[in-house]
Structure formats: C-alpha cells, structure tokens
Amino acid sequence: MLSGSGRVGGSGGVGADGGSGGVRADDASSGGGDATRPALTDGVRIPARSLLLFLGAIALGSLVGIASPDTGAALGDGVDPTVLVLVTVLFSELDLSGLRRLRLRGASRVLGAAWLANFVLMPLLGFGIASLFLSGAPLLFAGVVIYFTAPCTDWFLGFTRLAGGDTSLGAVLLPINMVTQLLAYPFLLSALVHTPAVADPLVIAETLVRWCVVPASLALGIRLAVALLLPRGAGLRIRAVTGRLVPLVIAALIVQIFAANVGTIRDHADAFAALLGAVILFFALGYTLVDRIARALGFAHPQRALLAMTTAARNAPLMLALTTVALPDEPLVAASIVIGMLIEFPHLAGITWLLTRRRPARVRRIAAREPAPTV
Numbered sequence: 001m002l003s004g005s006g007r008v009g010g011s012g013g014v015g016a017d018g019g020s021g022g023v024r025a026d027d028a029s030s031g032g033g034d035a036t037r038p039a040l041t042d043g044v045r046i047p048a049r050s051l052l053l054f055l056g057a058i059a060l061g062s063l064v065g066i067a068s069p070d071t072g073a074a075l076g077d078g079v080d081p082t083v084l085v086l087v088t089v090l091f092s093e094l095d096l097s098g099l100r101r102l103r104l105r106g107a108s109r110v111l112g113a114a115w116l117a118n119f120v121l122m123p124l125l126g127f128g129i130a131s132l133f134l135s136g137a138p139l140l141f142a143g144v145v146i147y148f149t150a151p152c153t154d155w156f157l158g159f160t161r162l163a164g165g166d167t168s169l170g171a172v173l174l175p176i177n178m179v180t181q182l183l184a185y186p187f188l189l190s191a192l193v194h195t196p197a198v199a200d201p202l203v204i205a206e207t208l209v210r211w212c213v214v215p216a217s218l219a220l221g222i223r224l225a226v227a228l229l230l231p232r233g234a235g236l237r238i239r240a241v242t243g244r245l246v247p248l249v250i251a252a253l254i255v256q257i258f259a260a261n262v263g264t265i266r267d268h269a270d271a272f273a274a275l276l277g278a279v280i281l282f283f284a285l286g287y288t289l290v291d292r293i294a295r296a297l298g299f300a301h302p303q304r305a306l307l308a309m310t311t312a313a314r315n316a317p318l319m320l321a322l323t324t325v326a327l328p329d330e331p332l333v334a335a336s337i338v339i340g341m342l343i344e345f346p347h348l349a350g351i352t353w354l355l356t357r358r359r360p361a362r363v364r365r366i367a368a369r370e371p372a373p374t375v
Contacts, residue, residue, distance in 0.1 A: 061258025076260025
C-alpha cells in the first residue's frame with residue numbers, strides 16, 4: 001500500500017475443529033461464496049504452484065535489481081499501478097452477498113480480534129523483539145518497529161484468497177487498518193525519533209480515496225458492465241479468469257519490489273543479519289500466537305486464515321513512503337523497512353501453503369472434485 005506522495009520503487013457457526021463463534025467453514029470458504037467459485041479450488045491446489053511462482057518472482061526480481069539497478073528502478077515505478085490492479089481484481093470478485101451472513105455470524109468478533117492483534121499484540125511483540133536484537137542501533141530499531149506496527153492494506157487480501165481465507169471480511173479490514181495506522185503513525189514516529197506528532201486529515205483522506213474508493217469503484221463498474229452487457233454464463237467465465245489472475249499479479253508485484261529494492265540488502269549487509277533474525281522471529285511468534293488465539297475463539301478456517309494473513313503482512317510501502325518524507329536524512333530507518341518487506345514475501349508464500357494444507361477435510365473433498373485452474 002502506497003501513499004500518493006511516495007512509492008517503494010527505486011526512489012524511495014462451527015469451526016473446522018469444532019469450535020463455535022466464527023463463520024461456518026462450509027459457508028464461507030472465501031467470504032460466504034458459492035462452493036463452485038474458483039477461489040475454493042485455488043485454496044487447495046494453486047498455492048503449491050503459487051509458492052514456486054512467488055519464489056521464482058523473488059529470484060527474478062533480485063537478479064534484475066542486481067544486474068541492472070536502472071531497470072530495477074524503472075520496474076519499481078510500476079508498483080503503484082500494479083497494486084491498484086491487484087486490489088481492483090480482488091474487489092471485482094468479492095462475494096458481497098456474504099457480508100449479510102457474516103454480520104449475523106460473528107463478524108464483529110473477527111474484526112475486533114484482527115484489530116487487537118494488529119494494533120496491540122503485534123506492536124508489543126515487535127517492540128520486544130526489536131529491543132532484543134537492535135537495542136544498540138537506534139535507527140534500525142526505529143525502522144523495524146515502524147515496519148512491525150503497520151498491517152498491510154492491500155496485497156494481504158490476495159494471499160488471504162489463495163489460502164482459502166475470508167476475503168469479504170478482509171475487504172472490510174482494509175479501511176479500518178489504513179485509518180488506524182495513519183492516525184497512529186505520527187505518534188509512533190514522535191516516540192521513536194522525537195519528531196512533532198501531526199496527523200494530517202488530508203493525507204488520510206487522499207490515501208483512502210486512492211487505495212480503497214478508487215479500486216472499489218472500478219470493481220463495481222466492471223461488475224455492473226458485465227452484468228448488464230453479457231449473458232450470465234459469460235460473466236461467470238470472466239469472473240473465473242479474473243480469479244486466476246491473482247497469483248500472476250502478485251508475482252508481478254514481487255518482481256517489481258525486489259528489483260527496485262534488493263540493492264538495499266547489498267548496501268546494508270552488515271545490518272542484515274540482525275534484522276533477519278528479528279523479522280523471522282517476529283513472523284514465527286506472531287503466526288503461532290495469532291493461530292492459537294483464533295482457535296481459542298472458535299474461528300473457522302476462513303477466519304483463521306484471514307487473521308493469520310492480516311497479521312503476517314505488513315504495510316512496508318506506505319510506511320516507507322511516509323518515513324522517507326518525514327526522515328529524509330536517515331537512510332538506515334528506510335533500509336530496515338525495505339529489508340523487512342523483502343523477508344515478508346517468502347513468509348507469506350510459506351504460510352499460504354501451510355494454511356491450505358490445514359483446511360478442513362470436507363472443503364478439500366469438495367475442491368478435489370473440481371478441475372484445478374491453471375496459474
């Protein structure tokens with residue numbers, strides 16, 4: 001998720017385990033959708049291929065960025081449009097009718113748990129881990145704490161979908177996460193580097209419009225056009241094709257981000273080991289804690305997957321854009337955010353694969369009877 005002024009380019013019912021309280025697993029494998037939707041199959045067979053696709057994208061982007069920094073910077077300039085395409089594609093295939101069912105079946109509990117995990121549990125965990133690994137490097141400490149405290153507001157929804165998670169509730173989380181972190185960021189920055197805390201309402205409004213209202217409006221326009229101009233069968237086929245684009249768009253985004261930013265690791269190799277340890281421990285402990293909380297609350301697989309993804313994916317691009325504007329003379333702060341982001345993508349690919357293997361057996365059997373779409 002990027003702000004309008006910066007980018008991450010070259011410049012800068014019953015749960016599956018018998019618990020209650022979540023949405024039923026057989027009702028909402030992807031936010032309350034029909035069992036024949038492509039997302040159901042994607043959540044079982046596609047991630048194995050997607051894992052290879054994403055790892056290949058990481059390798060390709062890294063090679064391009066190292067071999068030709070200018071090309072990497074040019075690819076980085078395309079991150080904003082790619083993110084916009086990804087969010088629009090995801091919004092265009094959401095089953096919005098599922099929101100009514102979700103409201104009746106504990107959606108507020110899921111949203112509340114996600115908010116507390118993202119803005120209380122994960123920041124506390126991140127602060128403790130950063131203190132353990134980076135207490136002697138205040139600028140790296142500040143950057144990694146900023147990274148740890150900001151949940152993603154865009155591409156996590158793509159990984160949620162691939163893992164069979166609840167994308168309808170995930171779409172509701174987007175503006176909640178965005179507004180909360182934009183309001184909190186000035187105070188966090190003030191506490192870390194002693195700058196004045198000012199939350200600019202114009203920045204918040206512009207960011208919400210650019211990254212929530214615009215893609216949602218585009219998606220609604222596409223859905224209305226398809227419904228009005230095409231027969232129902234053609235519309236369903238287009239929706240299926242759109243669903244298959246998600247892994248490819250994510251892979252393109254990974255190539256762009258790595259190509260534009262892999263040089264940061266090379267330039268700050270001496271700090272990479274400590275940052276690597278901190279970020280890996282943060283992701284491992286965070287996933288374990290959040291999974292236990294979701295199970296204790298009785299969430300079904302779609303909501304457990306959503307909670308896992310929203311707490312695993314961080315909003316590095318937006319934090320990087322804001323931080324480079326607020327602290328233009330502190331490259332180490334920005335470098336730690338970039339390094340965290342580069343470690344994040346293999347982690348997201350890995351837990352996507354792990355979550356699909358842990359889906360309820362009944363949902364797997366349904367999906368196994370369907371033809372697997374190609375990536």
